[in-house]
Amino acid sequence: MEHPILLVEDNPDDKLLTVRALRRNHITNEIVIATDGAEALDYLFGAHPYTDRDSAALPQVVLLDLKLPKVDGLEVLRRMRADQRTKLLPVVVLTNSSEEQDLIASYSLGANSYVRKPVESDDFNDAVRQLGLYWLMLNTPPPPSE
Numbered sequence: 001m002e003h004p005i006l007l008v009e010d011n012p013d014d015k016l017l018t019v020r021a022l023r024r025n026h027i028t029n030e031i032v033i034a035t036d037g038a039e040a041l042d043y044l045f046g047a048h049p050y051t052d053r054d055s056a057a058l059p060q061v062v063l064l065d066l067k068l069p070k071v072d073g074l075e076v077l078r079r080m081r082a083d084q085r086t087k088l089l090p091v092v093v094l095t096n097s098s099e100e101q102d103l104i105a106s107y108s109l110g111a112n113s114y115v116r117k118p119v120e121s122d123d124f125n126d127a128v129r130q131l132g133l134y135w136l137m138l139n140t141p142p143p144p145s146e
Contacts, residue, residue, distance in 0.1 A: 003060035004030040005136075008040040008076065009094075010068050017121060018063065018094070021128035027136060029060060037071025040064070041079055044086055058089055061135040064111075066095045066102055074105050081110040088142040090135060 005022070009015045019031055034040035040062075042048060046055030062080075066073035073093065080086040092113040093106045106114050115131065118124045 002029045004032045006032050006059040006062045008034045008064045010035050017124055021125040025129040025132055027132040036069040037076040040076050061090045063092050063094045066097050077109040
């Protein structure tokens with residue numbers, strides 16, 4: 001069984017573009033979408049409304065925007081890395097931010113990759129294709145945490 005992709009994105013256009021690019025590039029994993037940081041944390045840790053979800057069944061990769069409502073992406077990353085269950089989960093920061101402090105903070109908090117969203121849709125599609133190829137097919141993830 002393929003593990004899902006957790007897409008944490010509040011912008012409806014970016015959400016649509018990302019999902020479309022993943023599907024167009026034959027990535028068949030389930031895509032779970034969280035529209036804010038609080039929802040992403042609820043999903044990852046099996047909190048309401050995800051209490052029925054097996055919280056041990058983690059996504060294969062998290063595509064995380066930084067500028068999110070409720071809980072921002074850096075705080076999501078901080079909480080993920082502080083918890084044994086999600087400490088090693090691959091996280092790709094996928095953001096419009098070109099601020100150097102966001103880049104440094106993301107890596108300091110344990111992001112595995114930092115990708116600026118290309119503006120042009122063809123470039124965006126190509127970036128998502130490469131992300132999918134690497135993180136879903138080439139990368140060997142760590143074993144589940146006990």
